[in-house]
Amino acid sequence: MAAIRLGQVEYLNCLPVYHALEEGLIPFDGELVKGPPTSLNRLFLEGNLHITPASSIEYARHPDRCIILPRLSIAADGRVASILLFSHLPVTELEGRKVLVTTSSATSVVLLRVLFEHYYHVEVEFCPAPPDLTTMMAMGDGALLIGDDAMQAHQQVIQQGLPLLVTDLGQAWKDFTGEKMVYALWLIRRDFAEAHPEETTALAELLFQARQVGMADLPALIQKARRRTGLPLPVLEDYFTIIRHDFDESYRRGLLTFYDYAYKSGIIEERVRLDIWGEK
CATH class of the missing domain: 3.40.190.10 (Periplasmic binding protein-like II)
Incomplete structure (x- = not known):
């Protein structure tokens, strides 16, 4: 199997998940491919990434080509600041x-x-x-x-x-x-996941554990974020308290509400269900 190509959005909202991988706190034998969301969306849909944090609307546009990894998103409950x-x-x-x-x-x-x-x-x-x-x-x-x-x-x-x-x-x-908003999901190519189910489960666990490790050391995250962006410490401290990476039922409900409105606006052609890895 070829080395895993994992997309990495170059924004602070992804830092809690990728910090542990960047610093070698959790071993990852693959390639990190960095870029803005629209670039990673394109690379993923072209088959050039195995996994990526993708704009949540892209899942609704291509549900036949990808599967959502569990327990992970980029979201907020109200104010998001970014x-x-x-x-x-x-x-x-x-x-x-x-x-x-x-x-x-x-x-x-x-x-x-x-x-x-x-x-x-x-x-x-x-x-x-x-x-x-x-x-x-x-x-x-x-x-x-x-x-x-x-x-x-x-x-x-x-x-x-x-x-x-x-x-x-x-x-x-x-x-x-009144709902939470999910801005991005970690998606894996459906063909890869179905051909490599054990590796897919392991990758989903790796990303979840990376997020846990990253959020366990907020001072390190904030210092890295300050070096990268130059934003004031109070702004960064506030940001890492409001950005969320959960994907429980309340976040799923908010996401489906977003999809419903996108459907009503004619932005997506049909309502979609959430196909999440490991869930029937």
């Missing part, structure tokens, strides 16, 4: 305006579409753009950023006193539905 809409006007006043959306994300763009249609009842023009706040805001009236880009842009707004409003999409989703 999925942010920056705007010149209040969200409810953006009717007919142009909103730039980062090319780094899939799930967050769909979430924004769902919120505009079903929560705010506002119709806007979405335009993809590279993740740069200044350029995006010069081109339109709103900008969606995710991950470290969003957190650093938020600090830019605060430090420079920019006249921009900041909407946390995780909080907006919670206000709208």
Whole structure:
């Protein structure tokens, strides 16, 4: 069997899972392939990754090609601090305006579409753009950023006193539905999992244990995050208290609610069930 190629999103929200692998605290005899979510989504669907954290909407678009690994996600219960809409006007006043959306994300763009249609009842023009706040805001009236880009842009707004409003999409989703939001899932290629069931079970356990080890040493995570991003310590300490990696029934319910709204908006063609490895 070829060496396992494991995707790694280069954002802080993945650090608790990958810290132990990067530092050799848990042995992993495979290759870490780093990139933004949309890049890893593409590599996975092209067959160039065995496992990856993938935008949760991608599972709904390709349920026949992948299986969800258990006990792991990237999620939040309300405020998420790294999925942010920056705007010149209040969200409810953006009717007919142009909103730039980062090319780094899939799930967050769909979430924004769902919120505009079903929560705010506002119709806007979405335009993809590279993740740069200044350029995006010069081109339109709103900008969606995710991950470290969003957190650093938020600090830019605060430090420079920019006249921009900041909407946390995780909080907006919670206000709208009362549910948690799952932004990413760890997916494994269905053909690989079915051909290598023992290895798949072992890989699922390895990732779960890596997350446990990472979260057991938050000071080390925070220091590594500060070196990588330069974000202030209070921001990082707050972030690692609100980002979640669980995937219990409450998170699954929130994810299925998200899929239902994506279906109502015509973003996915049919409702999907969650096919989770090791569960019948």
